[in-house]
Amino acid sequence: EADIYQTPRYLVIGTGKKITLECSQTMGHDKMYWYQQDPGMELHLIHYSYGVNSTEKGDLSSESTVSRIRTEHFPLTLESARPSHTSQYLCASSSRQGKNTEAFFGQGTRLTVV
Amino acid sequence: GQSLEQPSEVTAVEGAIVQINCTYQTSGFYGLSWYQQHDGGAPTFLSYNALDGLEETGRFSSFLSRSDSYGYLLLQELQMKDSASYFCASNSGNTPLVFGKGTRLSVIA
Numbered sequence: 001e002a003d004i005y006q007t008p009r010y011l012v013i014g015t016g017k018k019i020t021l022e023c024s025q026t027m028g029h030d031k032m033y034w035y036q037q038d039p040g041m042e043l044h045l046i047h048y049s050y051g052v053n054s055t056e057k058g059d060l061s062s063e064s065t066v067s068r069i070r071t072e073h074f075p076l077t078l079e080s081a082r083p084s085h086t087s088q089y090l091c092a093s094s095s096r097q098g099k100n101t102e103a104f105f106g107q108g109t110r111l112t113v114v
Numbered sequence: 115g116q117s118l119e120q121p122s123e124v125t126a127v128e129g130a131i132v133q134i135n136c137t138y139q140t141s142g143f144y145g146l147s148w149y150q151q152h153d154g155g156a157p158t159f160l161s162y163n164a165l166d167g168l169e170e171t172g173r174f175s176s177f178l179s180r181s182d183s184y185g186y187l188l189l190q191e192l193q194m195k196d197s198a199s200y201f202c203a204s205n206s207g208n209t210p211l212v213f214g215k216g217t218r219l220s221v222i223a
Binding site for chain 2: 031033035039040041042043045048056058059090092094102103104105106107108
């Protein structure tokens with residue numbers, strides 16, 4: 001079973017609020033990712049990290065930011081939530097060793113901005 | 115850049131065999147992965163191909179042809195619980211894992 005955790009699982013928040021979605025993994029993985037996914041739709045990469053103090057933006061334009069101060073922790077912050085941010089946010093991690101790309105996903109945070 | 119193409123929907127009968135194709139354009143390609151995602155759930159890893167050929171894991175098999183930039187996922191003895199979305203994904207060097215748009219498989223009785 002994957003040891004990657006996301007909190008909260010569900011969040012309803014008002015427009016303009018600042019929120020942080022938490023993601024932690026206990027597998028010692030170097031690579032961590034944030035994806036945004038609407039129900040039944042594709043996974044959009046919004047941020048990724050290859051290790052501590054390494055963060056990059058993904059393909060999807062996002063008004064969020066991330067940080068990677070510790071290997072196990074990769075939080076995502078929305079400075080000012082908008083209804084267009086309503087979606088599911090999935091965190092994932094994978095090992096940098098070798099070329100196997102098995103990624104482990106958290107259970108996701110379903111965000112609703114009202 | 116990287117891009118992966120797969121059919122959006124596939125329907126198959128319980129007990130049958132279904133193949134989900136994936137073509138990719140990836141510079142510095144390492145390998146192709148497959149993930150399964152049930153409605154409301156998170157993607158889970160199914161298989162990975164780095165070399166040409168067939169990898170078999172129980173009822174699921176995955177195939178890769180690097181020369182054709184093509185792979186497929188083969189599901190045998192389909193069960194109703196196999197109804198889900200299936201994503202192919204690729205990575206290359208230090209680029210992040212990129213997913214195709216997903217194929218929604220519906221298994222009917």
